[in-house]
Amino acid sequence: MMEAAGNSSWWDFHALSENPRKPVEWSNSSIIFTAHALQPLILARHFSSSKQFTLPLPTPILSNPSAYKPPTVITCSSDDNWLFAFFPGRGEDGLSCLWNKGVELDSWAVKEWWMFAQSAGVVAARWLGGAREWIIDSTTGVPARLPPQGPRTPVSNPTLVLVTENHRIFVCYLRYYKLTLQMFSCSLLQPSATFEQQSDNSKDELIEVDSVRICTHAAIGTTYGDSIILIAMRSQVFPVSSLTLDQTDQFSLDLGLSLDMEPEQTEIYPISCEDPGEDSKIEIAKVQLQYNGSRMILSSKVLPAIQNAPHRLRDLLFVCKPPSNGGTSPSNLYLVAGFLDFKDYTSPPLSSLHCYTFTKTDATSEEGTWTMQPKITREFDTVVLAQVVASQPVNKDHGIYVCVYNTSDTQARGTRQAEKSVGQLKTLKIPELTDDDAWDSSPLLSRFRREVSVNSVVSPGQTLLCTIYPSPWTSEVSTLKLPEPKATDAPPTGSIPPLALSIVVAVLSNRSTDDLTHALLQPATPLSEVAEVLYHVFTLLDRHLPGSYTLQLGLIVESYRSRTLRAISKVHDKDRTDAVWRATHDMISVATCNAVFSDCTDGEEYHTELIWQMIDLSSWILGLAETLVKECILSSDFNESTGSTKEAQEDVFGSSPPTKNTNLRSLESPVFMHFVHPQALKNLRIALGHVNQFRKYLTRLTPTTENSQLSKEVLIDLVEHSGIDIQGLDEILERLEKSVEGFDEDDLRRAMVSCQPAEYMQIPLRETVNSMSKSPALNKAKLFLGVHEMIDGQAQTDRPRKDSSRDKDVVSKGLLLHRAQGMNCVRCGGRSEYGKDPLASRPMTNWEKSWARRCLCGGSWTRATYSS
Template sequence: MKVTPGSPSKGKLKEESSWNSGWYDFYPAIEHPRRQVSSDFDPQSRAERLSSPVEWSDSSIIFTGHGMRPVICGRYFSSSKQFILPSPPPLQTEPDSYEPVSVISVSPDDEWLFAYFPGHNVPGVCCFWKRGVELDKWTVRDWWTTPAGVVKAEWIGSGREWICDPVSGKPTRLPFRGPRTPVSTATVLLVTENRQVILCYFRHGASNFKMLSCSLSKPSFTNESTSKTETEVANDLNTVRICTSAALALNYYGKCSRSFLRAPPTKSVTSTDSFIIVATRSQKYPLPLTNGQYNPIDISAPIDLDQTRMEVLRNIPEDYEEESTIDLCAVQLNFNGAMMSLITHPLPSIHTKEAKLKDMHFAVQPKTDPAAPGGLYLVANYFEFQDYTTVPVSSVECYSLARSTENPNAWVVNQESSRKFDEGVVTFVTPCKPISGTWGVIAGVYWKSGTQPRASAKLKETPVGSLHILSIPTLTNDEEWETSPILKASDKPGQDVCINVIASPNNTLLCTVSASVWTTQTSLQGIPQRKLKMVDSLSAALVAAILSQRATTDISHQLSHHSLSSNVISDVLVHCFSVLDDHHKASARTWIQQVGVCLETYRLKASRTTHKHEREEADARWQIAHDICSLTACNLIFEECKEGEDFNTDAVWQLVDVSTWIMAFLEKMMRECILQWDLASSAHSDDPSDIPPDMLHFAHPQASRNVLDAVMNVKKFREFLGALTARSENSQIAKDVLIDQVDCSGIDLAGVIPILNELHDSLQTVDGEVSLTCPYAFRSLTNEKPLKLDNGSHHANL
């Protein structure tokens, strides 16, 4: 990047300047593996690559590799705390023999993580981790060494995804994606540098991983009794083909709502459901000369070299460019009731332009009609550096894949469209997740030049490009979606372009990784939004996330932005809760998830806003939600510590702590009730805005049930300890502490319970119908005007 001074303005001491990117700023984004030339070269040995993998799990953990060490770092978004995954034994004993991680992949259920560490003159290491109860607790489950580096990893056997129909707004589920795995768990498909596909899995009841491998370059078959690994044969005497990029397509099995996605024109093809399609891009590398290939030369003797061997040496090209084809292969995973088998069928290759491949992804569309095939397209992004004097020319191409109806064994591969980007360089393309409600790709366009912001402006970030949603298969900008800027640090515009990218679990943010030799530089970018009401877009994402049991942190991050008012946040949350209530009359479990979303959103809002009034308001709301969640947790603790009708004495001190917190909460609520009754009696005000949000505990059936259960648990525990004969000094002290807390609190638990019972019963029926969620009762959490309470007599009794 070069900074060019602009023309000074009259009367201004400082000049404006502009920045211009060079080809060298973009080249790190497409660097492929570089082979080490050595006499003991192995075609399956490690390929050194500049790679910065990144993964964003459904539990909102961002996994990245360390810039210099063979370790994996995890960070919970949006926290600054990091943790490091434990390393397998080879990386612990000889860390200098291994490079930073080149492949990271998290399973869809967030229970497993796979990673590959290239070796330095030693075979690389593949490793599987298993997650514990805590999100940051991972253990090494299995590992092995492999001479052939792993290029791509894809998990199969995931569950059906939830989405919200963009037309009706109702939640629905997509069909299964990929083949079913009835007898295995943690099933992952690997593509290696020697153009092999390897299926790794745990069979139910087995303690170790099993593997099936087949060649991608020729038809092959293997099952659990005949599995073997084949070595890829070089094409000629002096070179070996190494896979440098790969993409896998898992097709949908079944029919989806027609209104979910706009289908491309129907063709005369048949379904590809039963296949996993693998696309690979290879590059030739020279085979180095062996030590014994030439005889020692006596420098005193006349030079008389073998002409044949010299000719071989001269025929070795100095530069081995990547091949101008994309190889395709269909992979079938079968189960006959006893054994799993793997079958590969090579397909016709795609002939492409002679350019550097940056990205390659499949875009898969579910069926909208049982008789029609689902859409399967391959999107590739290319760089053309020409003479290395200007920034590269980038282009994106789209190819369709299907089987012909005339010959089921023949495949039809066509180039559907090609688009050049003159306004900038497309540094990445990545498919939109189904939850977004669109079937397309996100393209990141970096500008070639721009204006350098003034130092006096004190801007932390400046736009250096834009994000676009491209339609499939036309590759045109989707008119239903807006564009969003790509922001970079103001002191580095045009530098450190993105080399890797991953979308957040709910497709609202992008985590980008920039090229750096020493550190892993990550940044967050906002994904373009639909040109519709923000309330509909964000509430639909929230509904799908809650039903899918995914973390909602990325959505809460968007909701807590300073540009969104409290009314917008309220509308999004209430609309989401209403949809969930209409969907299945949400149970207590989904209700507490809704409270958790309120807690997360308003806590982020309080930490990010600069307005005192908004911060106080957000603080009050998230603390109410926190109390509700805490009461739920306390009740669960009491249930877990029960032994029949009694309590486990080993957990007596823990239960005393829980009871102490509940009694303090009751005292606080008593003060609020007394204050509210005194104010209402003196002012005779019926304004709902005068009622404090804390009263939600007595305005919602689930919240009031929480309070009632907590009071009953403390009362039972007090009676249990009161009747217990002390067996030790420790239990006697615990008994005395709890009795002091309960009996000296000034609250008659026996008198409070009937009042809470009556209050809870009165909240069960709303407008003649039983409501478990009462979404509009959340107004006390989500709106500036809390819900009016109609149970003043109960508050007076309390």
């Protein structure tokens, strides 16, 4: 008998009282980092993949993993090159670790690790000195750079700010041209100042008569156009049975210790955890980090605290709005605090949200006074507030996101029903804390039982929310769709889709677009909508980022390939999207081949040490040309060729043609974009010209070694037996190029996003196709009846051929040697071994270095194994 559903009880939400929370971080390269549920490990995976990897551990954890808890703080720098985490100790000192990312997304190495004493662990962390953010006008589509946020760091990278349990702020940094990590700190409970490399003589004012205060929650806030840092702290008071002055001295962290040596274990003061009480105030400190030309200076000043704040603090975060109308004056800072009160544990908890506004009185002065305005409060009576997450400016300022859960449930418990909404993900205005009517809400779904998320993070593109759920055995994560702007009945003519604006901002900011194009992968999204979004993206990029041809093609590859992999029911859509991304990837490869030939050419001479690499490229270019030419011949109008249809077909194939090729093919195939797009056609002609020039160079070259003689014969054999007279084909393409140069740019953009030539574009294309079918520059017998396709004199046109692209290096187009661990592209799925071959003696060329961190399609690399 099924158990009847009813109202929720306090235990359904008790996981929200967990402190510290399970950390979760979503980097700008779309890597999601979480903490292992039981072990001191950091788990990570790329958003588009289900494959998980772990970060390497520092020596102390490797030698004694049972001495440390799972990390409580994980944060990644904005440039994705650095990651920080703090591991509390189990009755021992806690450990902080800094990782540095390698070439691949999943390649990380421990840079530094250092210890923090018990009751002095890290509570909050924030990176400083990141690149200025981009924002885009939702009406005009004009992008702009926001002012710098927080203090500048002209001599250090990375620069990390930490707030610890003993109410201190630490600045951890790497000086330019120095290999070791440096740090210095000052107190947040009293005015203090310290210089870089100055010995720490400060004393922690933490001790009261019969208690000690430990910081349990902290928020670090910075604002646009000002170097100030605001720190908000909530403490908990623990009774102390006995405390001496000497034991107090042991509470501070000795910064004079070497970073690569673990400090000696010291006995800390005894703390009785009975009846700990939450402090009634939220302390505020103002911090400045300055550079005087030789050293950095860190100073702090205590501001008036927030008195009589409610108990049971759940969320504490700063929110900063971008300046309006492109202004440079400092913006207001908003401190948002969420509270969750379980009362006497007889009913669901009561939730409230408070917003405190901090305003700088003298905006022109660096030492201006920051004052706090009266708070704004919102109570949640019928729902429970679970998460509060700040949004980042993209195309519209919309405050914060909140997750609220219903306290009543009509779904029968234990039944296997479809996902049902158990709450809402809403957008609130800042500082009003009211629902933003311009935005829809998103449902919070649960399949079998009520699951309340304990922490969450917004994706870099502000489209998805990654949530983590309480579990004693594993880290369960889920992604939710963030609220979207409400659709209007009659959108303005020429309006730009919000998703297109977000993609443009991500491209300008050099961020991953995986979370944005994810919205285009859903089966319910028609291909016409995908093309419309990309069209607006390319229009804005052409306007504000000239020369982004290959970058735009990379976005097409990402959008259509991901949709191909997810397509299940619609076979036609899957075939279409597969053809689109492959044709687009070929266009990128052609442009890449031209860049390689240009880099390896010195006038009319070639770099002899790269002969075989250029032969691989020439072979790929000729193979692509053969594929395109054969598609043209099969699509030609035989009725307009010489003689009857049958005679013309016999002239093409040299014998009776296969039955399946007798019908006229459409010229809407994605491969024909190579001929109708001016840039693609120009690149193809240049590539064929490089092959022809390279062949002439090897022909007149007198071989001095067996290797040079072999390379010469291989390339000459490739060209002469390809079935294509390059010079004759180029004359045909030259006439076509004169015709396509007059095509409208807007029409070309629409044709490119759908990878389908428009009807009027097919007119000169049809003439070219028919010219190819009659041209003596193409040897039809060699094109269609290759030796590898003949067995006992019969053409094997129906025999499926294995896709050999997985055996080729996506960059060099040569065979994968499998002599070292290669790299996989997360965007196109291509594999490369560039820079990984341990037997390679020569240094990498410029064009090889250019693809070291990214694939030619613009995708990031991950490590590949032979079996993957």
